[in-house]
Amino acid sequence: MKGGLVSDSGKVLLSERRPTPRTEGGDAVVAAISDFIGHLAAAGDGEPAGVGLAVPGLVSEHAAIYATNLGWRDVPASAFTTLDIPVMLGHDVRTGGLAESVLGAGRDVADFLFLPIGTGIAGATVIRGEPYGGSSGWAGEIGHTPVFPDGEQCACGQLGCLETYASAASVGRRYSQRAGLEGVRAEQVVTSDDPIAIEIWDEAVEALSLALATYTLLLDPSAIVLGGGLAEAGPALFDPVRTRLVKRLAFRDAPPLLPAALGVDAGMLGAALLGWRAAGRPELGPGWDVDVRSAPLVS
């Protein structure tokens, strides 16, 4: 997990990583986060005004309602720190989307899709500047939309999901299987001239184009912001997806495809925005000029 201390002028005063003790159970993860927050708070000048947390699963501002992989059920926001300061929670992908909306690639538009493509694929639909979680917090599962109705079975149990063709993990896995090799990584597939690699990457691009065409027709975004490890492939991703997306759309223009601007810091910066909202300062953010670290090639 990542954590940081961000000033009211958007200066990242401190940013650190710690291992997440998943194997020790949900309470241990909560305790580790609380300890991490205490450590970050102690490093600052006085007590922080608020805490923002980006967490996976089903989440409201006030509680981590459900997260299978962390073993959480209805953990209230206050459980994450022993300090007497307000805490606001956000969904991990949507918190990254909030940061891209306020500080990053979506800064100049109000309605866009933030789509990080990493080990998995999930998106944040940003509407009028704010990420939209749906009726109950489960929106954004674009990675599990059925792009190929009779396609391969996804680990989720459904058929032909976008994620099972186009995530970094899937591109690596599908190439390795088809080529009879082991552990080939997505970035190697993307840049390879091997016919099997070209085929696998082509299928990933086609899956992405279909999902983005559907998104565009349904929600008419001003832009599509691609992030995550796979977006680091740059033109090898953007160029063919753009071409195919245009081709899939007959009666309307394709929205521009933009690279995410905040890289691996999107979640932490979004959490900082939530922390300032928790502190009663929702106006902070738009004026910030953040210093962004680069992301790894494929994560």
Place this chain on the structure above:
Amino acid sequence: MKGGLVSDSGKVLLSERRPTPRTEGGDAVVAAISDFIGHLAAAGDGEPAGVGLAVPGLVSEHAAIYATNLGWRDVPASAFTTLDIPVMLGHDVRTGGLAESVLGAGRDVADFLFLPIGTGIAGATVIRGEPYGGSSGWAGEIGHTPVFPDGEQCACGQLGCLETYASAASVGRRYSQRAGLEGVRAEQVVTSDDPIAIEIWDEAVEALSLALATYTLLLDPSAIVLGGGLAEAGPALFDPVRTRLVKRLAFRDAPPLLPAALGVDAGMLGAALLGWRAAGRPELGPGWDVDVRSAPLVS
């Protein structure tokens, strides 16, 4: 076109139909609407407080920006009446969605899809009670999302669009073609035991299930409200679509499929809500108890 006079307590005082003079050009249609409004206004007790209009194409509250089939380009709201009363425009499908949201099947939920299935298919995404038009007013084209990536060519030029399999017009057309008959209508196909009819209807149901699974995963609606002529097929539509939708979703529940409540009056009632908004009375609507006429079997 349909028009009516609706009181501030939601009473439909008068409702009429008139032919739309499409062949005479855009100005003639505007003039016909203006004449219709004058007629309706004269029939009431004093001058109306406001006018609401549901129109196709690209539309803002203040102008009909673009409508190919009517030949409109940047027609200001004020052009639609010679009376000195405020006018508010809305997109046709989204105005129906607004009515279903405030007065109809979506009355008890805030986030849902309104999907009228008629000659064509377009949807209204209702978010926090209000239809969402996207970044520029082109949202809701669910009928042209590519449900079968290598499917049949749609009249729009794209491949495998939902509409080309599942609209009432397409169900009739596809059956007629495959059976070598002429002019068979969708409602005959839906209820037929003919193996070709079963096949065509099955493909329509599959296309709908795919589009609704994608919508559900992306936007997590509280409900899906099916309307239009084809929804009059009742259980013959709802039952198989529900079963397939559940089957397509592995890790989340399917939202309930509800029949639209306002039938052919949805657009007019939504326009009435817009008219009262134009008159500065946005609070009107939720308390109304409307009297709804039934819709035709398949339109």
